[in-house]
Amino acid sequence: MLFHGLHKLTWFPLMSGLLVLGLPAFAAAETTTSENDKTPETMVAALAEDENVEDVERSEPRADANSDAQPEPQPKTTAAQATPTKPASKVAPNIDLKEVAPAPEPTTPAQAPVTETAAQEDSEVRPGEETVTAAPVSTEPQPAKSFTLLDSEVLPGTSTRLAWSPGIQIAGLSQPTPVLVVNGAKAGPTLCLTGAIHGDELNGIEIIRRTMYDLDPEKLSGRVVGIPIVNLPGFQQGSRYLPDRRDLNRHFPGSPDGSLADRIAHSLFENIIRRCNMLVDIHTGSLKRTNLPQLRADMNNADVATFTQGFDRMAVVHSSGSPGMLRSAAVAAGITTVTMEAGESHRIQEHQIEAGVNSLTSLMERQGMISRMFVWGDPEPVYYDSDWIRAQHGGILFSEVELGARVSEGEILGYVADPITNAQFPIRSSSNGRIIGMAVDQVVMAGFAAYHIGTEAEVPGE
Numbered sequence: 001m002l003f004h005g006l007h008k009l010t011w012f013p014l015m016s017g018l019l020v021l022g023l024p025a026f027a028a029a030e031t032t033t034s035e036n037d038k039t040p041e042t043m044v045a046a047l048a049e050d051e052n053v054e055d056v057e058r059s060e061p062r063a064d065a066n067s068d069a070q071p072e073p074q075p076k077t078t079a080a081q082a083t084p085t086k087p088a089s090k091v092a093p094n095i096d097l098k099e100v101a102p103a104p105e106p107t108t109p110a111q112a113p114v115t116e117t118a119a120q121e122d123s124e125v126r127p128g129e130e131t132v133t134a135a136p137v138s139t140e141p142q143p144a145k146s147f148t149l150l151d152s153e154v155l156p157g158t159s160t161r162l163a164w165s166p167g168i169q170i171a172g173l174s175q176p177t178p179v180l181v182v183n184g185a186k187a188g189p190t191l192c193l194t195g196a197i198h199g200d201e202l203n204g205i206e207i208i209r210r211t212m213y214d215l216d217p218e219k220l221s222g223r224v225v226g227i228p229i230v231n232l233p234g235f236q237q238g239s240r241y242l243p244d245r246r247d248l249n250r251h252f253p254g255s256p257d258g259s260l261a262d263r264i265a266h267s268l269f270e271n272i273i274r275r276c277n278m279l280v281d282i283h284t285g286s287l288k289r290t291n292l293p294q295l296r297a298d299m300n301n302a303d304v305a306t307f308t309q310g311f312d313r314m315a316v317v318h319s320s321g322s323p324g325m326l327r328s329a330a331v332a333a334g335i336t337t338v339t340m341e342a343g344e345s346h347r348i349q350e351h352q353i354e355a356g357v358n359s360l361t362s363l364m365e366r367q368g369m370i371s372r373m374f375v376w377g378d379p380e381p382v383y384y385d386s387d388w389i390r391a392q393h394g395g396i397l398f399s400e401v402e403l404g405a406r407v408s409e410g411e412i413l414g415y416v417a418d419p420i421t422n423a424q425f426p427i428r429s430s431s432n433g434r435i436i437g438m439a440v441d442q443v444v445m446a447g448f449a450a451y452h453i454g455t456e457a458e459v460p461g462e
């Protein structure tokens with residue numbers, strides 16, 4: 001143990017030195033080539049933090065929950081105003097998603113992006129109409145129509161596995177990414193689920209798999225489209241980033257002639273995301289941080305706020321979102337979107353996966369897409385205002401509290417121990433609340449966001 005500790009001591013400052021010194025050099029070298037959209041500072045910032053911390057700290061404030069004022073409805077510029085879909089060139093095979101599948105064939109990416117949304121195809125789900133995000137559809141269900149995606153026609157009452165390829169050669173390889181589609185026998189909204197935009201975030205992959213494989217197309221109203229692994233190269237390398245070291249979730253809605261990340265983002269957004277009425281983008285904590293299952297949602301957007309009410313037992317944290325995030329870009333395109341955060345990166349965590357699947361099932365029921373066998377209570381999301389507490393000293397973080405613990409203001413949450421001087425620095429809670437996210441025990445630098453404290457907020461609309 002002693003040896004191990006000493007070994008870690010000599011190793012870490014060296015590595016952190018490399019990390020700190022190496023990155024600006026990398027970024028500076030990069031700017032001399034073709035990219036000047038990222039300064040060295042933003043490169044380092046992107047690696048030091050992610051949306052997990054940033055989107056909470058830099059969020060626009062939530063509209064006062066105690067006032068009677070409802071959130072202002074946001075003006076919608078929906079994709080449904082765009083041109084119609086061209087007809088599909090083939091009918092997708094109806095397959096049982098539970099069966100083992102052969103490796104996917106690449107689907108030729110459409111030259112002209114498909115820009116019609118699903119909203120256009122269903123007369124009862126017009127953009128801007130309340131029923132998209134509101135209570136279950138109470139009218140007699142209408143038979144569904146075919147759904148055209150990625151040049152394939154998915155017939156009503158069938159499920160299939162398509163393949164999306166951004167059409168970009170990455171190190172000589174362009175591997176298609178599976179896209180699962182369940183087109184219900186009855187009409188309804190289109191719910192999309194995206195996972196592993198950060199390639200090392202694994203819980204979402206399994207949440208999507210389980211959610212979709214349990215759907216019976218004969219009993220579904222509407223459609224569910226799932227892309228379990230958006231960042232396939234990152235997934236294969238166990239990396240959060242794309243092969244060009246960019247964070248894909250900073251490049252939406254993308255552009256067809258920008259950086260690699262811009263192009264991949266553009267292809268995904270135009271070919272798939274614009275076809276959705278609702279989107280849940282599933283992430284985990286990053287950099288050895290873990291989260292209670294929670295949503296990040298712009299509670300100032302009335303549609304998004306209503307949408308969150310369908311998720312059972314989720315902590316809901318307001319965040320207006322940062323530019324370039326899939327969530328922000330999709331909301332701007334008129335698609336009701338939240339981010340789901342479940343657990344930590346690099347791990348498969350059964351209880352987090354179960355919570356995610358249950359919550360999505362609750363959402364689909366609330367949206368009138370499925371009905372469960374027996375009666376469940378109303379979904380019970382819990383709304384939080386939140387703050388990150390940062391370590392003020394570098395050293396080794398030892399937590400005294402566990403994820404989900406209720407804490408009071410001034411309570412010691414953990415210590416940072418300086419292994420060189422033996423100094424111990426307590427980290428205290430800034431408020432009464434609950435630990436909704438935290439760093440696992442690890443070596444930290446001063447300024448590392450260590451504890452995410454949530455204080456319960458008013459439930460919107462009540």
Ligand SMILES: [Zn+2]
Pocket residue numbers: 197198201282283284286
């Ligand atoms: Zn992520």
